Amino acid sequence: MVKISDVARHAGVSPSTVSYVLSGKRSISDQTRRRVMDSIRALGYRPHAGARALASNRSNVIALVVPLRSGIHVPIVMQMVIAAVTSARSYDHDVLLLTQDEGVGGLERVAGSSLVDAILVMDVEMHDVRLPVLRSLDRPSVLIGFPADPTGLTCVDWDFEAAGAACAEYLADLGHSEIALIGAPPAVYERGTGFAERTKAGFQRAAAERGVHAVVRPCDPDHAREAADELLRDHPNVTGIAVHNEPAVEHLLSAFRATGRRIPDDLSFIAIAPDDLAERLDLTSISIPAEELGRQAVALLMEKLDGHQPPGSTLLPSRLVLRSSTPAA
Amino acid sequence: MVKISDVARHAGVSPSTVSYVLSGKRSISDQTRRRVMDSIRALGYRPHAGARALASNRSNVIALVVPLRSGIHVPIVMQMVIAAVTSARSYDHDVLLLTQDEGVGGLERVAGSSLVDAILVMDVEMHDVRLPVLRSLDRPSVLIGFPADPTGLTCVDWDFEAAGAACAEYLADLGHSEIALIGAPPAVYERGTGFAERTKAGFQRAAAERGVHAVVRPCDPDHAREAADELLRDHPNVTGIAVHNEPAVEHLLSAFRATGRRIPDDLSFIAIAPDDLAERLDLTSISIPAEELGRQAVALLMEKLDGHQPPGSTLLPSRLVLRSSTPAA
DNA sequence: GGCATTCGTCGAAGCGCTTCGACAATTTTC
């Protein structure tokens, strides 16, 4: 193994000088810098991560806690994970993966042993058991999703309230007077996950403001057909539909078509879903960019690592993308 | 921060004794062990990961390289990742996530800097550019998937050849004399990914052995209906179908039904797919257990870290699960 | 032109742990 002292000898400088060349924490003459860099390349030197972590008290690794649960669309999670890793790399950090089931103990472990400098938690619940630890830990953290009480935490999520509202507003704009939101599986609501409630709230508020009648239904993806049938049976005059349930979108679509209704002629259909899905099915959608959320979360984490204090809550705007499941304006 | 010397003082022993209690590398009297453990708990001591890595030359972290590409079913990847992390934890290791696009440089970086002790690579291609590095690196690695030349490498994968053969055999058993395999998207074949070819080879070999006529078609999930129609147009007498293409399964199913054929009465349908998908659609399937593959890969890696020499190639058997897309025997 | 800064580099200390050799005390062996 080639170490910093080897590089120093080869370049004719002291080890500390090599270190300063690498970190840029003190000024170094151009000539020296060049010589050192050449030696580094010539010898193939790589700083030892552990030694670095020990001496500098920084591991340059962040923890990413991924959810295991059902009810969240796996491809979205994966996209966010990939985006987070890619983004972390651009800040010269690596990502240590933890699963939800490591729980509080896992967080204490990786933080307490200085394995990681900071923690990114995906899929936070309203009354998440990890909140107290995250507040008391000596390392910064960022949560993806909003708990009931975000005091003292940094949280980021899509603006589902706005997404729900945008659906209702656009459906109202299109002239529908009775509209429906088909949301997450019942289990997600029961668990008190914030995002489902927020979409619902936005949808209902905007509908009320526009004076259109709104109904909201949960939907288990395995029983999408039944959900669609029941909705139209109970509310036969619904003509505008918003769906916030990725795995069910496709089934709902064919279920509605199977009732003889044409889309967009008889029924307007908006999906709250990632672009790739909406694009594939050619659906008007509120896009929820997974990559951007992952990137943004890492950016906030890096802010905190740099000693700054980013806003406690960040809501990522989603935008309406018109495709062919709603009538041309 | 509480360190090993604090624990030592509190327990009235030397730091090395504390270390040996923790590592078990030397015998320690029961009494001392108990006192030390009590002190550790009392003080909330956690060994510093960096210091440990520096002194012991082991980080207790493994790298996991995940694919970014299309053509592989995301939920399967996710399941394997989760299984790998969970499994690694059971060996007291953590997992550092790398993306495919870090490429050769990424492997050299994490290995060279001693950030990780070993590397797990998912989704290896036939002529993967990373093969030479993996062979020459000073840390052990395990590949999920088989390259063209696995010499000097440890590889593990599902036994797709056997899976393909099992499909053909069971369809022959059911009395079908003309059968088809609908495989991965064309891009996957073009890329020369091993698994697609191996399924095909097994299917064709077994069909030939049983004297039934076999056709094999690639399939882009976005054009499943066309694929189904073309197949039945070109080969109207096909009555047994195997599908090895998770995202397309559902579409293919409805496409075949849309031609007026009933499943299983007119058409036998076998999916090579993970259990949850096959279960949901109630399909007879060759199950490919993602978790087990992740676990097995980590187990092999740990073998190597312990200085053992596991077999160079491991094929995980898949089994036929009868459900209702084939006629009852 | 003298004094205060800034620049560029070095040496040494120290980060928190593991591990090796040493050694007294105990146990085993013939």
Next chain:
DNA sequence: GAAAATTGTCGAAGCGCTTCGACGAATGCC
């Protein structure tokens, strides 16, 4: 019952790096 082996513990060295204070040399300032 003396010699040999084993057990349980300690002290010190060292893993490879960063960082702090020091200091000579170059530069800025009025």
